[in-house]
Amino acid sequence: MTLSGRGALPRCWPGPRGSLRPSGLSAASFTATMSVLAAVLALGGCGGEERAPSPSQLYHPPAFHPEHFPDIPLFPVAGYQLIPGEDQLAVSLAGGSVRRFEVSMIERQGARPDPGSAVLARYDSELPPLGWERMGELARGHWRKGPEDLFIEAGRSGGLTTIRFHLRPTPAAPASQLDAPGATAPEPPAR
Numbered sequence: 706m707t708l709s710g711r712g713a714l715p716r717c718w719p720g721p722r723g724s725l726r727p728s729g730l731s732a733a734s735f736t737a738t739m740s741v742l743a744a745v746l747a748l749g750g751c752g753g754e755e756r757a758p759s760p761s762q763l764y765h766p767p768a769f770h771p772e773h774f775p776d777i778p779l780f781p782v783a784g785y786q787l788i789p790g791e792d793q794l795a796v797s798l799a800g801g802s803v804r805r806f807e808v809s810m811i812e813r814q815g816a817r818p819d820p821g822s823a824v825l826a827r828y829d830s831e832l833p834p835l836g837w838e839r840m841g842e843l844a845r846g847h848w849r850k851g852p853e854d855l856f857i858e859a860g861r862s863g864g865l866t867t868i869r870f871h872l873r874p875t876p877a878a879p880a881s882q883l884d885a886p887g888a889t890a891p892e893p894p895a896r
Contacts, residue, residue, distance in 0.1 A: 773797035784816035806872035821859030
């Protein structure tokens with residue numbers, strides 16, 4: 706790079722007086738070419754109409770594998786979607802001996818209204834054939850299967866029904882309680 710011209714401007718290409726215009730190109734041609742280039746660069750990212758995302762582009766958290774949980778069906782909640790922006794966790798490790806399921810769903814806009822009590826009633830019929838035992842008549846939404854407790858909460862938020870699933874290990878009973886005849890593990894504290 707050399708310095709030339711008035712004010713010692715750098716010459717990037719061999720052009721008159723250190724301009725960026727290449728030698729042999731008229732000022733008018735250079736201006737027209739640069740205008741077209743600027744327009745192409747400015748409009749390059751502008752496509753037509755915005756398209757709806759395909760199913761493969763919808764929100765899918767990286768640690769969300771509900772297919773590893775055939776005993777926790779999500780199909781009774783048709784008309785629902787995962788709550789975007791909330792952590793969703795459905796992982797099974799060590800051949801299924803360590804499982805974690807924390808899922809939050811919300812009713813889709815425009816879906817048929819579905820009260821939380823109806824959602825829980827569907828699970829009352831869907832879970833027993835899959836080995837889940839309901840933990841008492843008053844403990845609606847609390848299920849136990851082997852060493853795991855499943856809690857299903859249904860409520861309303863912003864005029865839409867929400868459903869939250871929590872799978873936890875069954876809490877161990879203190880040794881003093883297990884010594885009593887007919888003792889069972891205590892219920893987990895309410896949240």
